[in-house]
Amino acid sequence: MDSSNKTVALVDVMNHDANTKMRIAVGLVYVGSALKKHGYKVKIFQPTKEKEIQQQVEQEIIKDNPLFVGFSAFIGSNLAMSLDMSERLKEALDVTIVWGGKFPSSIPDLVLKEDCIDVVCLGEGEETIVELAKTFESGGSLDKIKGICYKADGRIVHNEEREPIHDLDSLEYDINLIQDWSKYVSILNGRIRIFDPFESQRGCPFSCNFCHQSMKMWSKNGKKIIRAHSVDWILKRAKQLKELTGVEYISFCDDEFWIKKSRAFELLEGLYSIGIKVNNLRMRFSSLQNEEMIERLIKYGILNMGFGLESGSDRILGLMNKKQTTKQVEEKLRLVDKYPQMVCGGAIILGSPGETKKDMIESVRFVLNMCQKYPRFRSEFYFYQPLPGTVFGNMAVDLGFDPPQSIREWAKVDGYSAHKIAKGWLPWFNRREEINFERARRYISLARFDQTREDSQSSEKMGLIYRLKRRILRVFEILAAMRLYHWFFYFPIEFYILGAYRHLTEWTIEE
Ligand code: B12
Numbered sequence: 001m002d003s004s005n006k007t008v009a010l011v012d013v014m015n016h017d018a019n020t021k022m023r024i025a026v027g028l029v030y031v032g033s034a035l036k037k038h039g040y041k042v043k044i045f046q047p048t049k050e051k052e053i054q055q056q057v058e059q060e061i062i063k064d065n066p067l068f069v070g071f072s073a074f075i076g077s078n079l080a081m082s083l084d085m086s087e088r089l090k091e092a093l094d095v096t097i098v099w100g101g102k103f104p105s106s107i108p109d110l111v112l113k114e115d116c117i118d119v120v121c122l123g124e125g126e127e128t129i130v131e132l133a134k135t136f137e138s139g140g141s142l143d144k145i146k147g148i149c150y151k152a153d154g155r156i157v158h159n160e161e162r163e164p165i166h167d168l169d170s171l172e173y174d175i176n177l178i179q180d181w182s183k184y185v186s187i188l189n190g191r192i193r194i195f196d197p198f199e200s201q202r203g204c205p206f207s208c209n210f211c212h213q214s215m216k217m218w219s220k221n222g223k224k225i226i227r228a229h230s231v232d233w234i235l236k237r238a239k240q241l242k243e244l245t246g247v248e249y250i251s252f253c254d255d256e257f258w259i260k261k262s263r264a265f266e267l268l269e270g271l272y273s274i275g276i277k278v279n280n281l282r283m284r285f286s287s288l289q290n291e292e293m294i295e296r297l298i299k300y301g302i303l304n305m306g307f308g309l310e311s312g313s314d315r316i317l318g319l320m321n322k323k324q325t326t327k328q329v330e331e332k333l334r335l336v337d338k339y340p341q342m343v344c345g346g347a348i349i350l351g352s353p354g355e356t357k358k359d360m361i362e363s364v365r366f367v368l369n370m371c372q373k374y375p376r377f378r379s380e381f382y383f384y385q386p387l388p389g390t391v392f393g394n395m396a397v398d399l400g401f402d403p404p405q406s407i408r409e410w411a412k413v414d415g416y417s418a419h420k421i422a423k424g425w426l427p428w429f430n431r432r433e434e435i436n437f438e439r440a441r442r443y444i445s446l447a448r449f450d451q452t453r454e455d456s457q458s459s460e461k462m463g464l465i466y467r468l469k470r471r472i473l474r475v476f477e478i479l480a481a482m483r484l485y486h487w488f489f490y491f492p493i494e495f496y497i498l499g500a501y502r503h504l505t506e507w508t509i510e511e
């Protein structure tokens with residue numbers, strides 16, 4: 001171990017408010033652990049979207065006067081907040097600012113157009129960040145550090161690529177870098193839950209065209225790059241997490257969890273034996289094979305699965321290279337439906353490049369139909385965000401998407417918090433369709449496609465008033481589902497009624 005007294009500040013700005021439970025900045029725990037191993041003092045900050053909280057973090061960083069500040073940045077509003085903080089820190093400290101993460105790695109030149117950002121780490125950061133820290137400390141040149149882009153003499157320099165890390169078990173993952181567990185711990189069915197504390201493997205054998213995994217950087221000689229931690233490595237850290245927090249439910253943020261079935265089961269069994277179950281086990285429909293598999297999952301306490309449904313239109317599923325059909329999806333839902341203790345969900349993307357109104361209606365109807373047939377199935381809708389370097393990202397450009405020319409413009413391409421679709425984000429919709437698309441988004445969030453939620457909440461939540469409000473909202477949910485089914489969005493008066501009612505009564509049911 002080298003020794004250095006220098007502090008490094010690592011920041012991941014959450015795009016939610018301080019009342020929402022946090023997810024661990026897994027990427028920063030990895031890079032922070034690598035720095036810690038080499039003797040650096042590391043502080044990880046995860047400010048939420050409130051400006052005061054961001055400024056408190058800035059004050060603490062200014063007080064520490066770190067060697068450099070690293071930001072983990074992400075498409076959407078997170079980009080603008082990370083940029084604001086970077087600008088303020090640069091102004092106050094004249095400190096070196098390094099950005100990393102999957103999204104900045106795909107647009108490094110644009111990131112470096114910002115005066116306050118000095119270096120972008122491309123891809124995996126565990127080795128790169130240590131080399132950067134040592135070089136900043138010694139005042140040496142950055143030109144030999146693989147996997148970075150940086151500014152020198154007014155121009156942008158692209159260094160040689162860095163090979164992906166082969167042996168994931170050689171990496172440190174020090175969960176003691178998390179400062180206040182109460183911000184991460186939530187309660188599910190009366191038990192302690194932590195969302196996505198671990199990544200058990202990196203990569204995916206599939207290449208869905210909308211996904212980051214369709215980028216060239218994740219293949220070598222025509223083969224996908226896949227690496228996994230050993231089961232023992234994960235279990236060791238899971239035990240530690242259990243001792244620290246008493247956790248009983250976790251999830252994994254792997255690209256794809258079921259790459260090797262025997263390993264996946266060994267891991268689930270191992271976790272179960274130390275009193276940890278996996279909540280919302282994410283998987284492809286094709287990974288779910290038969291009844292025996294569901295029975296084994298139930299045995300290890302898994303009662304909730306999250307599938308990548310992506311579309312209810314076979315044409316779009318084909319375009320996505322998803323390698324699944326709606327018929328196969330329904331077969332799997334029928335299989336799950338045999339087990340009353342199991343609930344499942346499937347996320348949908350609307351607005352993919354080349355998707356038409358007809359495809360979207362088909363998708364929405366398919367989901368409505370599945371929710372009705374299989375009441376323990378629920379669905380969420382997301383809106384397509386063009387990711388640079390992915391197959392769909394390139395297709396979007398061919399179809400007229402003019403990629404933003406600044407970080408702030410990219411920040412508007414946010415499937416969560418944008419109220420209006422940023423201009424030109426989905427150019428394959430004409431103006432009329434764009435308005436409908438926008439309204440469909442609002443009706444989708446009202447309709448919720450989530451019947452299981454009501455069941456669990458009515459038993460959990462107390463009070464007549466709550467149940468009454470829930471019933472009224474249910475009427476609006478049904479109306480919204482009807483509108484979506486018929487793709488009829490004229491006179492959206494429900495929102496005015498609900499808006500006025502909420503204003504008058506300060507209605508607080510989650511939206
Ligand atoms: C958890 C997660 C989320 C969470 C939280 C995201 C967040 N803001 O923190 C939620 C559920 C909210 C989410 C939402 C979305 N997500 Co998401 N999500 C993930 C997931 C599953 C795990 C992320 C993670 O922790 N990875 C593990 C760590 C180890 O990897 P890492 O963060 O990349 O870190 C490494 C390097 O990037 C680098 N690094 C990272 N930060 C830094 C900082 C410095 C200074 C340095 C030097 C290096 C460095 O070093 C790390 C270690 O090697 C990934 C899939 C995946 N496995 O990565 C998708 C992923 C990140 N999500 C993705 C997408 C597209 C989305 C959505 C846009 C989907 C949608 N259409 O709504 C939304 C966007 C929401 C928003 N605007 O914030 C894409 C991003 C692709 C891209 N090019 O940006 C991914 C990769 C999924 C995919 N396969 O396509 N997501």
Ligand code: SF4
Binds near residue numbers: 207208213214284
């Ligand atoms: S299966 Fe999932 S992780 Fe793999 S390419 Fe498709 S969407 Fe991405």
